[in-house]
Amino acid sequence: MPLAETTIDTSALLPESLRDDFPILQQTVHGERPLVFLDSAASSQRPRQVIDAVTEVYERDYANVHRGIHVLSERASDAYELARGKVQKFLGAKYDHECIFTGGTTASINAVARSWGDANVAAGDEILLNPMEHHSNLVPWFQLAERTDATIKHIPLTDDGRLDLDRLDEVLSERTKILAVTQVSNTLGTVNPIAELAARAHDAGAVILIDAAQSAPHLAIDVQQLDVDFLALSGHKMCGPSGVGVLYGKQDLLDTMPPFMGGGSMIGNVALDGFTSAGLPAKFEAGTPPIAQAIGLGAAVDYLTEIGLDRIAAHEHALMEYAYARLSEIEGLKILGPAPEHRAGLVSFVLDQPHAHDIAQLVDRHGIAVRAGHHCTQPLHDLLGITASTRASFYLYNTPGEVDTLVDAISQIVSMFKPSGRKRRRKPDEA
């Protein structure tokens, strides 16, 4: 096998001065180790611009939205709706009321499964998923199938961890009501061909929901170009606050869907014996929404847009290719998922020895944060015949030097666990 290419395409990299925007990255841990944060796929860090936006709301503008007839409520409401408009542009949605603020990707998917699902899925219908999905894009559909007696189907994966589109017709038919699929796999890094999947789903008469939790932070998205019916994303993975996410839905679909949660804000009129629903987006935003978080998400969208999603994607891709090549050189290390050209900016791997949790614990000594476990993709890990993996995920603030630190740390661990003829101290009476 030829030696892997271990140079990095520096022309694709963002300036390292971007790191100055992120206060949390300025620290050292375990003594004088600079923090190497490679766990952004679980939750990203946020720049000063987002932290300031949230602080400013609380210090100057905070009040409940769409309720009070006073200056603070008006300011907070304006800022909240302004954030919605930013999300609309970010996603390329036709109308801002197609962007519903939720608690996060999980809440968004559950809202569709409950509202659209209960109204549109019946016994004998099929829900099309696949084994690389995160639990949050599996379990709500399993629950829908339980409620309705619908059937779950899975698109098979290729050996290298991509959706096997040659076999899509085996599982996609006129019985398919919805195709729920991630745009980027949080474990394999696979980038799925959403536009093609949307076209195939629509040809079969199905709707398509995409889980954009791992894609919205990293790739430019245009929901109209992709022609997806629903999209779910989380703020905390894209430099925004935790506790806020977005459900995008096409207006005509959202209009026909019953509200999922009842409460304040989502009503048109309430009498002693009934209610009418508000229009979009309020219909799906019952209760006091995550106000400061949504405004913070708007600031995150501004931040990412200013840098440019295409540049962010190129930066991460260069880091991932470099990490892929360097990690591949380590003996006994196996990378999960497809070749670099089919992936986004993360690399999951297993070592012969030791277990992922030991790796995470040992690299933490070097100041490196990685994720270890099944990353909420247990069916995928079962399919791959492993119990856990270690994941390094990259974002706009990571550097090639951090990849080197990771590779050096992993190499040390591999040597530490190389069989070295260790012997337990025997007890005198040992059998």
Place this chain on the structure above:
Amino acid sequence: MPSEDEIYQEHILDHYEDPFHRGHLDGATHAHEEKNPLCGDVVRIELELDADGKIVDCYFQGDGCVISQASASMLLEEMYGKTVEEAMQYSAEDMLELFGAKLTPNRQKCCLLGWKTMLQAVHSPVK
């Protein structure tokens, strides 16, 4: 503050590379398998108990982190030749002390997986 450095002490790595009675026990009378659903660590313990309730032989198998596997090895070494009653009296504190390294609460679960398995195994006859 427990130091991570202490976890991978020599005696722990020794048990990981050279475990006590790792494998299958043909004459097992009792057996139990336990899994930590959060991390996927698995330990299976097989015991041969005699009429007096003595552990005349014991083996373990498993898959998981160094802590879960090394601690299972240490536990079996300790329980070999003991009675069921003694095994039942062996506490979580005893197990953590036997392991020797200081562990955060999350990693204590790894260390106690074999111990939990043992408590179940002595009451789980092989059918």
